Amino acid sequence: MTLEIIKPGLATSVQDLGRPGYFHLGIPEGGAMDRLALRAANLLVGNDEGAAGLEAVFMGPEIKFGAEMSVAVTGADIPMMLDGEPRETWTSFTVKPGQTLSFGFLKAGARIYIAVSGGIATEPALGSRSTYPIGALGGFEGRAVAAGDVIPVGTGAVVAEGRSVPLALRRRPGTPAVLRVLTGLYWHRLTEKSQKAFFDDAWVVAPEADRMGYRFRGGTPMEFVDRPQPFGAGSDPSNIVDGCYSYGSIQVPGGLEPIVLHRDAVSGGGYFTLGAVISADMDLIGQLQPNTPVTFKRVEMDEALAARAARKTMLADIRQALA
Amino acid sequence: MKTRYSYGGDEHIYVEIDDEMSLDAFFICLSLSKLVRAANIPGVTEICPANASFEVRFDPDVIAPDAIMAKIKELEHEAEAQEKRLETRIIEIPVFYEDPWTHETLMRFRERHQDPSGSDLEYAAKINGYDSVAAFIEAHHSQPWFVSMVGFVSGLPFLYQLVERDKQLEVPKYLRPRTDTPKLTVGYGGCFSCIYSVRGAGGYQMFGITPMPIYDPEQKISYLKDFMVFFRPGDIVKWKPIDRTDYDRIVKEVEAGTYAPRIAEVKFDLDAFNADMTGFNAKLMEALNDA
Numbered sequence: 001m002t003l004e005i006i007k008p009g010l011a012t013s014v015q016d017l018g019r020p021g022y023f024h025l026g027i028p029e030g031g032a033m034d035r036l037a038l039r040a041a042n043l044l045v046g047n048d049e050g051a052a053g054l055e056a057v058f059m060g061p062e063i064k065f066g067a068e069m070s071v072a073v074t075g076a077d078i079p080m081m082l083d084g085e086p087r088e089t090w091t092s093f094t095v096k097p098g099q100t101l102s103f104g105f106l107k108a109g110a111r112i113y114i115a116v117s118g119g120i121a122t123e124p125a126l127g128s129r130s131t132y133p134i135g136a137l138g139g140f141e142g143r144a145v146a147a148g149d150v151i152p153v154g155t156g157a158v159v160a161e162g163r164s165v166p167l168a169l170r171r172r173p174g175t176p177a178v179l180r181v182l183t184g185l186y187w188h189r190l191t192e193k194s195q196k197a198f199f200d201d202a203w204v205v206a207p208e209a210d211r212m213g214y215r216f217r218g219g220t221p222m223e224f225v226d227r228p229q230p231f232g233a234g235s236d237p238s239n240i241v242d243g244c245y246s247y248g249s250i251q252v253p254g255g256l257e258p259i260v261l262h263r264d265a266v267s268g269g270g271y272f273t274l275g276a277v278i279s280a281d282m283d284l285i286g287q288l289q290p291n292t293p294v295t296f297k298r299v300e301m302d303e304a305l306a307a308r309a310a311r312k313t314m315l316a317d318i319r320q321a322l323a
Numbered sequence: 324m325k326t327r328y329s330y331g332g333d334e335h336i337y338v339e340i341d342d343e344m345s346l347d348a349f350f351i352c353l354s355l356s357k358l359v360r361a362a363n364i365p366g367v368t369e370i371c372p373a374n375a376s377f378e379v380r381f382d383p384d385v386i387a388p389d390a391i392m393a394k395i396k397e398l399e400h401e402a403e404a405q406e407k408r409l410e411t412r413i414i415e416i417p418v419f420y421e422d423p424w425t426h427e428t429l430m431r432f433r434e435r436h437q438d439p440s441g442s443d444l445e446y447a448a449k450i451n452g453y454d455s456v457a458a459f460i461e462a463h464h465s466q467p468w469f470v471s472m473v474g475f476v477s478g479l480p481f482l483y484q485l486v487e488r489d490k491q492l493e494v495p496k497y498l499r500p501r502t503d504t505p506k507l508t509v510g511y512g513g514c515f516s517c518i519y520s521v522r523g524a525g526g527y528q529m530f531g532i533t534p535m536p537i538y539d540p541e542q543k544i545s546y547l548k549d550f551m552v553f554f555r556p557g558d559i560v561k562w563k564p565i566d567r568t569d570y571d572r573i574v575k576e577v578e579a580g581t582y583a584p585r586i587a588e589v590k591f592d593l594d595a596f597n598a599d600m601t602g603f604n605a606k607l608m609e610a611l612n613d614a
Contacts, residue, residue, distance in 0.1 A: 230341075
């Protein structure tokens with residue numbers, strides 16, 4: 001079975017839950033930016049939660065289906081049509097061979113996840129179908145999809161139409177979006193004044209926001225504690241001896257614009273990091289559009305773990321609702 | 324050296340062995356990361372050694388953050404006590420210095436550079452006190468380098484030169500990172516050399532280019548059939564300056580599947596190296612010449 005890309009959208013790519021285990025070689029975990037949305041889309045069409053789907057950002061693709069299959073679209077709020085007839089997001093529906101799915105203008109959120117019964121069946125690379133375009137790895141030929149691509153789909157049973165994720169279980173960022181942060185890493189490099197300003201300031205998502213990282217602007221330039229720079233670090237006070245970066249860590253090159261590293265992030269580099277966004281809030285970042293107001297909220301480890309547990313409960317509730 | 328531990332969010336432990344670069348710090352990182360790997364701690368998903376720090380990713384649903392932190396701290400003393408020896412390999416990497424492709428790129432991003440009037444090599448030679456670019460290039464390739472980290476993007480090696488600290492070459496990164504760097508550019512930032520494994524953004528100064536691919540996701544290149552990434556931490560590299568004719572020949576050999584990198588198995592012993600750097604390096608390079 002296949003589906004054909006008629007119009008690709010902006011940077012539509014095949015993603016699953018990623019490929020852990022290779023970050024020490026500079027190959028990022030990758031996978032869906034909003035993992036809860038991908039899991040929900042898969043559950044709606046009867047797939048394993050970790051099956052590969054299509055992730056599209058800001059704009060939907062146009063897709064022609066080569067066979068009968070179940071489809072569900074989750075994530076951002078976007079109108080969509082099957083052969084011109086409206087269909088609901090977060091809800092399963094059946095498509096027939098030759099039918100075309102298209103999208104209107106995005107209303108809220110940033111990324112949609114399109115799951116099909118049987119899952120996208122491109123060849124896995126290092127244990128995952130996720131596309132890592134910088135390394136030309138995984139997905140469809142290691143790149144975003146293009147018009148005319150015929151994407152293989154696995155075999156899966158068609159499920160009932162109208163299976164739906166309850167409204168309360170569709171997670172969306174608020175306004176402003178609040179991202180909770182555990183300080184640490186090189187937090188001590190900032191002056192007290194800058195430490196305080198980071199949490200007090202109103203930030204907005206900058207245009208440079210992609211799978212590698214989300215950049216924020218609008219806050220006060222940061223000041224560093226004076227020190228002779230350590231050997232090998234480089235001369236800028238925001239430089240460190242190149243070390244590992246992590247999923248969620250917040251670097252601020254030159255003390256100017258914080259960047260939260262996301263799923264296709266570089267694995268290391270020479271900029272200090274002030275802490276990390278907690279794991280429970282990383283999916284939310286995937287749904288932020290440029291210019292969205294954002295504040296960072298300082299939390300401690302117990303709150304981070306409680307938030308993580310709350311996300312697990314939400315996933316369990318989705319599973320139960322669709323069981 | 325003062326080891327510093329930190330959480331990186333709720334899924335990472337970050338260990339900074341030292342805030343400055345040294346091979347002693349690197350060896351403790353490597354030993355500690357190997358010990359963590361060997362300890363097979365449930366819930367650990369990534370172990371990433373870097374130049375003078377390392378990071379562990381874990382699943383807090385499997386192991387509590389304070390429990391994994393305590394386990395890593397237990398291993399620190401063992402790591403510090405380990406002998407700083409390594410069975411490794413020395414590899415000759417051909418470099419076409421002052422090549423046309425990095426030159427075209429550095430001219431394109433000149434306004435992001437500290438010295439828009441010259442080339443990256445002219446700037447690096449000047450600020451490191453060399454009379455000429457040729458003398459600087461000689462310093463870059465005459466003594467071997469140690470791969471102290473693999474990362475940034477797909478299989479990119481960070482290299483640290485095996486010379487006394489006062490002979491280390493140091494350059495700043497571009498004022499603002501470039502949005503483009505040719506694939507296989509040999510770059511320089513801080514005290515580290517690197518090879519850009521793929522084309523993309525970058526902030527290191529650009530000195531030249533190697534014809535020898537070091538990352539192949541399709542695993543078609545003869546010496547990357549077993550694994551798509553060439554380098555691992557602890558590898559030793561000797562740059563070999565080549566000209567355009569050599570460059571073109573090697574590119575053709577790589578395409579034909581006949582290029583075999585020159586490699587020799589060697590032992591690296593940090594104490595022996597520290598006692599006599601020139602003598603130790605001479606033996607390393609001799610092993611390469613015999614390969």
